[in-house]
Amino acid sequence: MLDYNEKPILIFWEATKACMLRCRHCRAEAILNPLPDELSTDEALGLIDMITRFEKPYPVLIITGGDPLMRKDLFEVIGYAADKDIPLGIAPAVTELLNDKTMDKLIEYNVKYISISLDGGMPDTHDVIRGVKGNFHMTIEVLKKLVKREFKVQVNTLACKETVNDLPYIVKILKDLDIDIWEVFFLIKVGRGIEVGDLTPKEYEDVNNFLYEVSRYGIEVRTVEAPFYRRIAKWRIEDEYDYNKLDVKYIMRKYRLGELYEELVKKLIGLLGYPQNPPKPHIPSTRDGKGIIFVSYNGDIYPSGFAPYRLGNIRIDDLVEVYRNNPILIRIKKGDFKGKCGKCEFKDLCGGSRARAYAEYRDILHEDPACTYIP
Ligand code: SF4
Numbered sequence: 001m002l003d004y005n006e007k008p009i010l011i012f013w014e015a016t017k018a019c020m021l022r023c024r025h026c027r028a029e030a031i032l033n034p035l036p037d038e039l040s041t042d043e044a045l046g047l048i049d050m051i052t053r054f055e056k057p058y059p060v061l062i063i064t065g066g067d068p069l070m071r072k073d074l075f076e077v078i079g080y081a082a083d084k085d086i087p088l089g090i091a092p093a094v095t096e097l098l099n100d101k102t103m104d105k106l107i108e109y110n111v112k113y114i115s116i117s118l119d120g121g122m123p124d125t126h127d128v129i130r131g132v133k134g135n136f137h138m139t140i141e142v143l144k145k146l147v148k149r150e151f152k153v154q155v156n157t158l159a160c161k162e163t164v165n166d167l168p169y170i171v172k173i174l175k176d177l178d179i180d181i182w183e184v185f186f187l188i189k190v191g192r193g194i195e196v197g198d199l200t201p202k203e204y205e206d207v208n209n210f211l212y213e214v215s216r217y218g219i220e221v222r223t224v225e226a227p228f229y230r231r232i233a234k235w236r237i238e239d240e241y242d243y244n245k246l247d248v249k250y251i252m253r254k255y256r257l258g259e260l261y262e263e264l265v266k267k268l269i270g271l272l273g274y275p276q277n278p279p280k281p282h283i284p285s286t287r288d289g290k291g292i293i294f295v296s297y298n299g300d301i302y303p304s305g306f307a308p309y310r311l312g313n314i315r316i317d318d319l320v321e322v323y324r325n326n327p328i329l330i331r332i333k334k335g336d337f338k339g340k341c342g343k344c345e346f347k348d349l350c351g352g353s354r355a356r357a358y359a360e361y362r363d364i365l366h367e368d369p370a371c372t373y374i375p
Contacts, residue, residue, distance in 0.1 A: 002291070004290050006054075009060065010059060010291065010293075011061050011292075013044075014064055014065060015074065015297070016038055016297055017038070017065065019095075020067065020095045021067070021132055021135070023130050023131055034070070034071070034297075037297075037298045038298060045080050047299075047314055050318065051081075051086055053320045058087065059087075060087040060088070061081055061087070062088075062091060062113070063077075064090075065091070065092075065297075069093070069095075069097040070097070078106075078111060082109050082110040088110065089114065090111050090113070090114055090115075091116075094116060094142050107149055113151070114146055114152070115154040115156050116143055116155055117130070117139070117156045117158075118139055118170060118173065119166075120169075121172065125166045126139065128162070129163065140173070140177075143179065147178055153179050154179075154182070155181070157183070157185065158185045159184050159185065159186055159226075160186075161196070162196060164199065164260070167184075170182075171219065171272070174219055175217065182219050182220070182221050182222070183223075183224060184207075184211060184221060184223050185223075186204065186224065186225045186353070187199070188306040188359050189359050190306055201369070201371065204372070206259075206264070208223065209255060210268070211223065212236055213246060214268070215233075215282070216275035216277055220280070221282060224306075225353040226353065227351060228373065229281070230283040230349045230350050231373060233281035236255075242254075243278055246274060246275055248262060283349065285348055285349045285351075287354060288303035288306070288332070288355050289333065290333045293319070293322075295314055299315045301317065301319060301322050303328075303329065303354055303364070304354070307355035307364060311326050331365060332365070335347040335351050337351065337357075338365050339366050340375050341366075342367070343375045344373070344375035345375060352367055352368030
């Protein structure tokens with residue numbers, strides 16, 4: 001097992017802030033043209049060299065943005081990383097830049113993992129969030145092509161007031177397209193995220209219990225900024241009756257879930273029938289700054305893209321040194337938190353969203369206000 005004190009499993013690099021889309025919730029507040037202080041090609045290659053100092057097996061480098069395809073030297077940097085055997089993933093925007101030629105080139109350069117955003121189960125929801133009419137259909141076509149090319153495809157979805165009712169329909173799309181990794185992002189009020197409606201803590205609990213049911217359908221659900229999904233999964237997996245059977249009424253009573261859970265699960269059963277498999281929740285103990293680190297377009301280092309707590313800059317600091325020895329990251333990795341997260345028996349497995357604690361209290365070690373659990 002990886003020692004997260006020593007090296008992350010994922011390094012996110014925001015290659016650029018440039019993007020042709022203008023998504024309503026964009027963390028990066030992406031703009032049409034790159035910013036003048038974006039890392040140069042040499043600096044980006046220097047970042048790759050820095051990553052090799054974590055030693056093999058290297059963390060996976062996920063190239064994000066903005067839209068990484070807007071970076072003119074992208075394939076030069078990717079080629080350099082691939083030559084060094086760094087596993088690569090990319091999170092491109094769905095625009096005309098993500099065409100057949102680009103997909104083939106990504107395969108040629110050994111980029112295995114690709115994540116594509118789908119924020120609605122139908123055109124209206126997705127297109128409104130993405131800010132471009134017709135983007136839903138384009139996204140479905142892109143997903144089909146990527147699956148055909150045998151990329152490891154992951155769909156990313158924002159769960160918020162505007163999208164929550166579409167979640168079962170997105171699961172249906174994933175099953176139809178044969179995609180088995182679904183990363184569900186929960187809102188942090190940063191960037192343009194302040195323009196989107198957040199769920200209440202009670203709704204967070206309902207949605208995360210629904211996501212546990214989704215894992216019964218052969219889909220690996222990963223949550224971003226809702227690590228308490230792992231508390232829920234741990235509770236539920238230990239109940240033998242629940243493990244073997246999806247009994248909506250029983251679960252609602254036992255965990256005091258609300259109408260949202262019931263509606264979502266019933267919709268899902270209506271679309272896909274009762275699940276045939278036991279649940280398979282994905283519950284690693286990573287969090288912002290533990291197992292995950294983020295390098296922004298200008299080299300700033302953050303615990304994650306949603307937690308704008310600056311830890312250094314790769315222009316002057318060594319990423320390995322910052323990841324291992326920054327005092328705040330040491331406390332995050334140890335689970336040395338304040339408020340209820342500090343007292344919680346799940347603080348190692350979960351630990352709460354550091355990004356949400358920072359957004360709410362301006363204190364990255366504080367408790368996660370979206371969690372209903374009282375330890
Ligand atoms: S109180 Fe904090 S650590 Fe405990 S389950 Fe909730 S978010 Fe996680």
